[in-house]
Each structure stands twice: as C-alpha cells, then as structure tokens.
Amino acid sequence: MTSLLLRNVRPYGGANSDLLIRDGRIAGIGRFEADPGMPVEDGKGAIAIPGLIDAHTHLDKTTWGMPWHENNRRAVLRERIDFERDNRIAIGIDPHRQSMRHTIGLAAHGATHIRSHVDIDPVHKLALVDGIMETREKLKGIIDIEIVAFPQSGLMVMPGTLELLDEALSQGCEVLGGIDPCGIDRDPKGQLDALFALALKHQKPIDIHLHEAGDLGAFTMELMFERIRANGMQGKVAISHAFALGMNDYLRVGQLIEQIAELDVAILTTGAPSATVPSIMRLKQAGVRVGAGCDGIRDTWGPWGQPDMLDRARVVGMKNGLRSDIELAHVLHVVSQGGADVMRIEGYGLAEGCNADLTLLTGETLAHAVVDVAPRPLVIKGGRVTARDGQATVEMP
Amino acid sequence: MTSLLLRNVRPYGGANSDLLIRDGRIAGIGRFEADPGMPVEDGKGAIAIPGLIDAHTHLDKTTWGMPWHENNRRAVLRERIDFERDNRIAIGIDPHRQSMRHTIGLAAHGATHIRSHVDIDPVHKLALVDGIMETREKLKGIIDIEIVAFPQSGLMVMPGTLELLDEALSQGCEVLGGIDPCGIDRDPKGQLDALFALALKHQKPIDIHLHEAGDLGAFTMELMFERIRANGMQGKVAISHAFALGMNDYLRVGQLIEQIAELDVAILTTGAPSATVPSIMRLKQAGVRVGAGCDGIRDTWGPWGQPDMLDRARVVGMKNGLRSDIELAHVLHVVSQGGADVMRIEGYGLAEGCNADLTLLTGETLAHAVVDVAPRPLVIKGGRVTARDGQATVEMP
Numbered sequence: 112m113t114s115l116l117l118r119n120v121r122p123y124g125g126a127n128s129d130l131l132i133r134d135g136r137i138a139g140i141g142r143f144e145a146d147p148g149m150p151v152e153d154g155k156g157a158i159a160i161p162g163l164i165d166a167h168t169h170l171d172k173t174t175w176g177m178p179w180h181e182n183n184r185r186a187v188l189r190e191r192i193d194f195e196r197d198n199r200i201a202i203g204i205d206p207h208r209q210s211m212r213h214t215i216g217l218a219a220h221g222a223t224h225i226r227s228h229v230d231i232d233p234v235h236k237l238a239l240v241d242g243i244m245e246t247r248e249k250l251k252g253i254i255d256i257e258i259v260a261f262p263q264s265g266l267m268v269m270p271g272t273l274e275l276l277d278e279a280l281s282q283g284c285e286v287l288g289g290i291d292p293c294g295i296d297r298d299p300k301g302q303l304d305a306l307f308a309l310a311l312k313h314q315k316p317i318d319i320h321l322h323e324a325g326d327l328g329a330f331t332m333e334l335m336f337e338r339i340r341a342n343g344m345q346g347k348v349a350i351s352h353a354f355a356l357g358m359n360d361y362l363r364v365g366q367l368i369e370q371i372a373e374l375d376v377a378i379l380t381t382g383a384p385s386a387t388v389p390s391i392m393r394l395k396q397a398g399v400r401v402g403a404g405c406d407g408i409r410d411t412w413g414p415w416g417q418p419d420m421l422d423r424a425r426v427v428g429m430k431n432g433l434r435s436d437i438e439l440a441h442v443l444h445v446v447s448q449g450g451a452d453v454m455r456i457e458g459y460g461l462a463e464g465c466n467a468d469l470t471l472l473t474g475e476t477l478a479h480a481v482v483d484v485a486p487r488p489l490v491i492k493g494g495r496v497t498a499r500d501g502q503a504t505v506e507m508p
Numbered sequence: 509m510t511s512l513l514l515r516n517v518r519p520y521g522g523a524n525s526d527l528l529i530r531d532g533r534i535a536g537i538g539r540f541e542a543d544p545g546m547p548v549e550d551g552k553g554a555i556a557i558p559g560l561i562d563a564h565t566h567l568d569k570t571t572w573g574m575p576w577h578e579n580n581r582r583a584v585l586r587e588r589i590d591f592e593r594d595n596r597i598a599i600g601i602d603p604h605r606q607s608m609r610h611t612i613g614l615a616a617h618g619a620t621h622i623r624s625h626v627d628i629d630p631v632h633k634l635a636l637v638d639g640i641m642e643t644r645e646k647l648k649g650i651i652d653i654e655i656v657a658f659p660q661s662g663l664m665v666m667p668g669t670l671e672l673l674d675e676a677l678s679q680g681c682e683v684l685g686g687i688d689p690c691g692i693d694r695d696p697k698g699q700l701d702a703l704f705a706l707a708l709k710h711q712k713p714i715d716i717h718l719h720e721a722g723d724l725g726a727f728t729m730e731l732m733f734e735r736i737r738a739n740g741m742q743g744k745v746a747i748s749h750a751f752a753l754g755m756n757d758y759l760r761v762g763q764l765i766e767q768i769a770e771l772d773v774a775i776l777t778t779g780a781p782s783a784t785v786p787s788i789m790r791l792k793q794a795g796v797r798v799g800a801g802c803d804g805i806r807d808t809w810g811p812w813g814q815p816d817m818l819d820r821a822r823v824v825g826m827k828n829g830l831r832s833d834i835e836l837a838h839v840l841h842v843v844s845q846g847g848a849d850v851m852r853i854e855g856y857g858l859a860e861g862c863n864a865d866l867t868l869l870t871g872e873t874l875a876h877a878v879v880d881v882a883p884r885p886l887v888i889k890g891g892r893v894t895a896r897d898g899q900a901t902v903e904m905p
Binding site for chain 1: 879
C-alpha cells in the first residue's frame with residue numbers, strides 16, 4: 112500500500128497545504144509530518160487537481176511514435192473507416208504497442224483515467240481489444256483504462272459485428288459503443304434496438320459516437336431518448352461528440368438538452384474546432400454530466416491531437432469562446448471531475464478519503480494553467496509517482 | 509554584412525542542402541564550403557522555411573511576462589475597449605516593455621516580421637506608438653515591425669482621434685487602421701470616408717479590423733469595395749478577421765470573395781475558434797492574398813494566444829477543418845509567404861537572392877511540423893542567428 116507526504120501544494124489553486132497520502136488514499140489536507148520511512152515530495156507551490164481524465168479516445172488507432180503518416184486521401188467518412196480497417200496492420204499500427212504509447216503519453220501529461228473506444232469488426236474481431244487489454248494490464252497502477260466495445264465499421268452494415276460486441280462485453284469491455292445510426296449504419300432503428308437489447312443483456316452502459324449534425328443528429332437523439340425511457344436506462348447512456356447540440360437553433364437545442372438532463376444522459380465533447388459542438392456552459396446550467404476527450408491522435412483519419420488533456424482543455428475552451436477565469440476553471444473541471452462523473456469513478460476527487468490520483472500544475476491560477484497548457488511537474492496515481500516533468504516513470508515502447 | 513554557411517537543411521522539407529548566406533542574402537542553395545572566416549551552423553537535417561510572419565497582432569496590449577491577469581468582467585466589446593484604455597497603465601502594461609516581451613517571444617519562435625496594430629486614442633495619444641517604435645528600434649536586425657495606426661476606441665465616437673492618426677502616419681506608421689465601422693463607430697460612411705481620405709493623403713495602405721459578422725460585415729465590406737474603386741485603392745486594402753466571410757451562405761460569400769479578388773484586397777485571419785472565419789482554402793482558390801496573426805496575447809480582452817506563429821498555424825488549421833498534408837502545407841504558407849504577400853515584403857523567400865530570413869523546424873514534413881508545433885532549433889534574420897531552441901539571443905526584459 113502506497114503512502115506519501117506531498118508537501119507544499121495548492122489544491123484547486125487555493126491555500127498552500129500538504130497532502131498526506133496513506134494506503135493510496137488522501138488521509139489529510141493541512142500540515143503534516145511524514146510517518147517514519149514515508150517518502151516525501153515537495154510540490155513547490157504548484158496547483159493540485161485530481162488526475163486528468165480522457166473520457167473519449169481511441170487507443171487502438173494512433174500512429175504516435177511512428178513515422179509521420181502522410182494522408183492526402185479523400186475526406187469521406189465511409190472511405191476513411193474502410194481504409195483504416197483494411198490497412199491498419201500493414202501500416203504498422205500494432206494495437207498493443209500503439210496503445211502503450213498513447214496511454215503513457217496521457218499519463219505523462221497528468222491523466223489517471225481513460226475511457227477508450229476500441230474497434231471491433233469482422234476483420235479484426237477482438238484482436239484490437241486484446242491489444243488494449245494487454246496494455247491495461249501492463250499499466251495497472253499507472254492509469255485506469257475503461258474499454259468501450261466500438262463497432263467503428265458499423266453494426267447493421269457489417270454482419271457478424273453484433274455477435275462480436277456480445278463476446279467483447281462478456282470478456283470484460285465495460286461499455287457498449289455505437290456510431291452514427293443514420294450516417295454510418297443507414298438504419299437507426301436497427302442499430303439502436305440492437306444496442307439497447309445488448310446493453311440490457313449485459314447490464315452495461317452505452318456510449319454512442321454521434322457525429323450526425325443538425326436535425327439528423329437531433330432525430331437520432333430522440334430515438335435514443337425513447338429507448339432510454341422504454342428500457343429504464345436513465346443514467347446509463349452517454350453521447351459522444353453530440354454535434355447536433357451545436358446547431359444554431361436555441362429552442363430546438365434547449366428541448367434536446369432538457370431531455371438529456373431529465374434522462375441523465377452524459378455528453379462527451381472533444382471541442383472539435385471545425386464542427387458545431389455542444390456549449391459546455393449551457394450543459395452546465397442544465398446540470399448535465401459532461402466530460403471531454405482527446406479523440407483520435409495522429410491516426411489514419413486525421414493528424415491532430417496530442418495525448419494531453421490540458422492541451423484538449425485549451426482546444427475546448429477556445430472553441431467554446433470562453434474567456435473569463437470562472438469559465439476557464441470550468442473547462443478544467445470538465446477534463447477532470449466531469450470525466451469522473453461520466454465514468455462514475457468511485458473515490459475520485461481531492462478530499463480526505465479520495466483516491467490519491469492527482470496531478471500538479473505549474474501556474475498561478477486554474478485559468479492560467481489552462482491557457483498556458485501548464486507544465487505538470489508531478490503526477491500521482493494511488494499515492495505513487497507516475498510521471499515527473501512530462502515524463503512517465505514507465506518507459507514508452 | 510552578415511555571412512553564414514548553414515549546412516544540412518531541407519528547404520520546404522525537400523532535399524538536404526546547404527544554404528550559403530552572403531551579406532544578409534541567400535547566395536546559393538546546394539553544396540558549399542565556407543569562405544575563410546565564415547561562421548558555419550549545422551541544421552541537422554531540419555526543415556528550412558522563410559521566417560514566420562505575424563501579420564496581425566497587438567504588441568501594445570499583452571500582459572505576457574506579467575502576473576496572471578484575472579478577468580471576470582462582462583464580455584461586452586465596448587466595455588472591454590473602455591476598460592483597457594482607462595486601466596492599461598495602472599495595470600502595468602507599459603507599451604515598450606510589454607511589446608519587447610511580445611516581440612522577443614515571436615522572434616524566439618521563428619518570426620522575422622510583424623504587422624502590429626497599435627492603439628491611438630485621445631487618452632494615450634501617440635504614447636503607445638512611441639513605445640512600440642522604441643521596441644522596433646531596439647530590435648532592429650532581429651525582427652521587422654510594421655505599425656498600423658489603430659483607432660481601437662473608435663474614430664467617429666472619439667473626437668480628436670482622426671488628427672492623431674494623421675500625426676501617426678506622418679511620424680512613421682506604415683499602415684492606417686480602422687475598426688468595425690458599424691459595430692464600434694455606429695457610422696460606417698463617416699469612418700470609411702475619413703479613413704480613405706487620410707490614406708490617400710499619406711499614400712498609405714489600410715488594414716481594417718472587421719469583426720462584424722454575417723450581413724452586417726458583408727455590408728461594411730461592400731462600402732469598402734465602393735471606396736476602393738472610387739479612389740483607385742486596388743491592392744492597398746486589407747481586411748482583418750473578416751468574420752462575415754465565414755457566414756453560412758455559399759453564394760453570398762462567393763460574391764464577396766469575387767470582389768475581394770478583383771480589388772486585390774488582402775485578408776488576415778486568426779482562425780478564431782469560436783467565431784465564423786474565412787475559409788483559407790476557398791480564398792486560395794480565388795487567388796486572394798491571405799496572411800495570419802496571433803492577434804492579442806493574454807491581454808485585458810481575453811486570455812488566449814501564444815507568441816508563436818506555428819501554434820497559430822495549428823489553431824487556423826484545426827478551425828479550417830484541414831487534415832491532408834497538402835492542406836497543412838498551405839497553412840504553413842499562410843503564416844509565412846502569405847504574410848509577406850499581404851505586407852508586400854521585398855526579397856522574402858527561400859531562393860537565391862532572397863533575404864536570409866528563415867527558421868528551421870524539427871519535423872519530417874511540412875504537415876508534421878504544423879501538427880507538432882515543431883521545435884525551432886535555429887532562427888536567422890539577415891544571415892544572423894537570432895534564436896536557438898526557442899530562446900532568442902536578445903534577452904527578454
């Protein structure tokens with residue numbers, strides 16, 4: 112059991128304190144002397160926040176650490192999906208090695224929890240999930256990984272996928288994924304009925320990628336709301352991206368958010384700069400659980416992204432047009448506590464009794480740390496130091 | 509006169525070459541031996557591009573290097589303008605010291621040219637311009653600064669400002685600025701007639717801030733087009749921000765761009781993530797001169813921005829939804845050659861005979877360098893090394 116005295120930090124940018132960590136948990140916040148033999152770290156006055164959470168990413172896709180992947184292919188969604196599925200292994204995107212790189216990158220930058228979608232299709236079956244599970248096992252104690260069984264190539268248009276999802280949930284995937292029931296699957300009723308039935312069978316939550324924008328995405332959301340009500344899945348469903356909530360129709364968006372709040376649907380945003388994205392301030396006002404994620408990082412889809420949730424906080428903040436210190440502090444909330452709310456992480460936080468999962472930020476205030484994509488001198492998971500100055504203690508393969 | 513042999517670089521990411529620099533100019537690209545006594549630098553295979561250009565910034569406004577400026581004031585444009593004008597000196601935003609910090613930051617990250625708007629109003633008169641001119645003088649040989657005489661507080665609503673602009677142009681400001689003739693000045697005919705007359709009197713170009721979006725901004729643009737035609741100012745006018753070109757009306761935007769191209773109006777973008785911005789790819793197709801800028805950096809208006817034009821390239825690229833290598837190379841073009849096209853910088857480029865103003869980028873390809881906000885191992889201005897590894901050779905005050 113890991114114990115540690117972390118001196119001289121400012122929890123949430125507040126008063127300077129020590130954090131006493133015993134058996135992997137925060138035993139006290141105040142002024143303490145180390146127990147005999149207890150290791151001591153000096154936080155040097157840095158801000159302390161609970162560990163950052165990447166609540167929407169794709170650990171199986173990245174080319175991070177590989178040579179630059181040149182991409183001048185057509186920007187057509189279906190073609191990108193098919194290209195990736197058919198070429199990922201030839202390109203060298205080994206799911207275990209690449210997810211190690213991606214995960215260690217996130218940990219080095221202060222993340223302590225990840226929710227990753229992992230592709231499942233008839234070509235790769237559960238091989239990609241296996242690779243991520245191997246990574247999860249190897250990085251136990253450094254970062255927690257939750258796996259979403261994700262039918263990236265579609266469900267209705269890709270026979271055999273439903274059975275594979277069923278198997279994946281039996282084998283330890285915690286969440287059932289879905290994707291654009293209209294846009295990709297061309298059969299929203301078919302996909303959603305199948306997904307909700309499977310989720311009920313396994314008693315697992317759902318997290319659906321919904322890139323569908325405007326009225327199309329709003330329609331799909333309504334189909335989801337109907338099934339949440341019919342199946343008593345309140346509090347068990349998340350919508351990733353939810354670009355429809357960024358459409359320029361205040362009242363229509365308001366109606367959707369009202370139902371999202373009522374059915375306790377969670378929203379996961381990446382702050383996609385070129386898309387219409389949900390307003391995190393409006394969702395906050397409505398009391399909706401909101402997390403954020405880096406999404407894909409340098410994959411065959413596109414080049415953007417860093418394995419760094421503070422860089423993502425900046426992207427989300429800029430895209431949302433946030434400027435005030437109060438708003439910027441909320442962005443930091445979304446990439447930490449917000450993710451924990453979505454993933455329902457027990458013992459998350461920076462209070463006595465919480466898991467000692469935290470990161471230090473070199474900055475004057477929470478807002479300053481977001482704007483600065485602040486250096487992270489120390490990351491701690493379960494009371495153990497897992498990264499220093501942007502370098503994880505575990506080596507990247 | 510400065511000479512240098514820069515070995516082992518890849519101009520625009522192409523074949524590995526040496527750059528022979530004599531008397532501040534590129535004398536040859538190929539393989540060379542150093543003249544006797546000529547300094548030699550090893551580029552270590554980095555990409556070489558001409559110096560980055562921040563073609564739209566505000567050197568007189570930043571709090572860079574000062575304590576974090578907390579800001580929970582209301583997000584009302586007029587209030588922000590008045591707050592800044594009335595509090596900037598009390599806050600400690602000394603125009604010379606702060607413009608030194610801002611400029612040296614840009615130079616450290618590879619910039620060799622800046623176009624800066626500098627506030628002129630009846631409270632500060634030309635004091636802010638004086639501060640920036642002092643900086644320009646001190647940093648001669650490190651970076652070139654072009655000054656836009658900028659009526660930030662408005663022209664028609666702020667009597668005395670027109671006379672101050674007149675004086676500023678006489679004293680060496682190279683460009684005449686303007687701002688939201690409708691939104692800020694409430695009198696578009698009044699502001700534009702005054703500005704065009706003053707520009708004609710001094711034979712100087714115009715660069716107008718146009719945040720006005722949608723139909724309002726389109727209307728103001730049309731008023732500008734009329735005055736460009738009437739006064740023969742083709743090729744002499746730039747529109748900064750031009751948010752109206754980001755409106756969701758393909759045909760209307762097309763009509764505006766057609767006139768912009770015909771009248772050789774330049775566009776300056778900051779890729780503002782929460783606004784409607786011009787599509788740099790559409791402007792490229794129309795043959796319009798397009799540059800980019802960091803805009804304000806951590807000022808009393810808002811917290812965002814870095815003094816780094818490659819960071820800005822990433823912001824512009826993500827906002828424009830660019831993904832392919834070809835598109836990403838174009839973003840790099842916008843933050844370098846594009847700015848030179850707008851500012852009509854003589855001798856700019858990476859060819860024999862051009863000024864030896866360049867930056868090295870550590871990356872595999874141009875696209876990779878943009879996505880990575882690549883390290884800049886060496887920056888050269890007029891053949892002289894001005895920065896290494898993100899540190900300028902001149903010290904920041």
